[in-house]
Amino acid sequence: MTVSEAAERVGLTAYTLRWYEQEGLVEPVDRDSAGRRRYSDQDVGWLVLLTRLRRTGMPVRDMRRYAELARQGDRTLGARRALFEAHRDRVLARIAELEEDLEVLNYKIDVYGKMERELQ
Amino acid sequence: MTVSEAAERVGLTAYTLRWYEQEGLVEPVDRDSAGRRRYSDQDVGWLVLLTRLRRTGMPVRDMRRYAELARQGDRTLGARRALFEAHRDRVLARIAELEEDLEVLNYKIDVYGKMERELQ
DNA sequence: GCTTGACTTCGAGTGCGCTCGAACTGGAAC
DNA sequence: GTTCCAGTTCGAGCGCACTCGAAGTCAAGC
Numbered sequence: 001m002t003v004s005e006a007a008e009r010v011g012l013t014a015y016t017l018r019w020y021e022q023e024g025l026v027e028p029v030d031r032d033s034a035g036r037r038r039y040s041d042q043d044v045g046w047l048v049l050l051t052r053l054r055r056t057g058m059p060v061r062d063m064r065r066y067a068e069l070a071r072q073g074d075r076t077l078g079a080r081r082a083l084f085e086a087h088r089d090r091v092l093a094r095i096a097e098l099e100e101d102l103e104v105l106n107y108k109i110d111v112y113g114k115m116e117r118e119l120q
Numbered sequence: 121m122t123v124s125e126a127a128e129r130v131g132l133t134a135y136t137l138r139w140y141e142q143e144g145l146v147e148p149v150d151r152d153s154a155g156r157r158r159y160s161d162q163d164v165g166w167l168v169l170l171t172r173l174r175r176t177g178m179p180v181r182d183m184r185r186y187a188e189l190a191r192q193g194d195r196t197l198g199a200r201r202a203l204f205e206a207h208r209d210r211v212l213a214r215i216a217e218l219e220e221d222l223e224v225l226n227y228k229i230d231v232y233g234k235m236e237r238e239l240q
Numbered sequence: 241g242c243t244t245g246a247c248t249t250c251g252a253g254t255g256c257g258c259t260c261g262a263a264c265t266g267g268a269a270c
Numbered sequence: 271g272t273t274c275c276a277g278t279t280c281g282a283g284c285g286c287a288c289t290c291g292a293a294g295t296c297a298a299g300c
Contacts, residue, residue, distance in 0.1 A: 015289055034296050036247055056221045060287065074239060081232035088225045095218050098211055101176045105208045112201035119194060135259055154266050156277055180257065
């Protein structure tokens with residue numbers, strides 16, 4: 001798969017995929033005889049995982065740390081699990097925060113609705 | 121209340137409060153005889169609402185639009201309600217997305233745990 | 241064999257939301 | 271009355287995560 005095909009599959013741009021590689025979020029991708037990147041399904045799977053981490057607000061810096069751990073093999077399983085557990089807690093906290101803010105939003109929508117009705 | 125007192129109450133910096141005013145997110149705040157900003161409880165209330173909107177990911181551009189509507193009084197109640205409803209939908213979608221990603225996280229934590237146990 | 245188009249690298253640029261440094265001012269404490 | 275501190279404005283700078291332009295290369299299609 002070429003860089004732009006892979007980009008389309010994971011919902012990023014080809015620019016971003018090259019940049020991720022440069023930033024050490026992705027291991028150097030295999031090249032064909034002309035030096036062009038060839039993405040495997042495994043590469044795509046890794047990228048999909050990265051997009052999940054990004055979407056949940058993990059900074060690129062932490063994703064790099066995770067990628068480094070993954071490169072070191074089984075002996076970092078515990079560290080990777082700890083990293084994910086800490087991140088899961090942050091995501092849970094974020095969801096709770098959003099749900100709290102949602103109540104403010106609903107309250108305001110309610111107030112505006114009432115005021116509109118009172119004015120007419 | 122001074123700018124730094126207000127900043128502390130709403131959890132922003134004095135820099136940010138002045139910047140919010142400059143950006144039109146906040147109406148020009150009253151000044152004392154020496155030209156120093158004096159924040160009222162009402163000002164703080166408005167700032168707290170803004171922090172909720174920011175926290176839920178509303179861009180500053182949209183917050184400015186909302187502030188402009190609020191300045192125009194009751195005739196924009198409908199527009200403000202619509203703005204909040206649209207934003208509420210985005211927040212709901214964001215929560216759903218986070219919950220989906222959470223499952224991936226939990227799955228990975230599970231897999232790492234199993235692998236750790238298998239290795240020892 | 242020439243054109244086309246997608247790739248390559250490199251460094252520079254962008255948009256967002258602040259964050260800060262510099263130079264100045266004015267009231268309060270000693 | 272001098273020191274000190276917290277405020278003022280202004281424009282510049284920063285950190286993050288991309289995004290892009292330029293110049294070059296290479297394989298495939300005509």
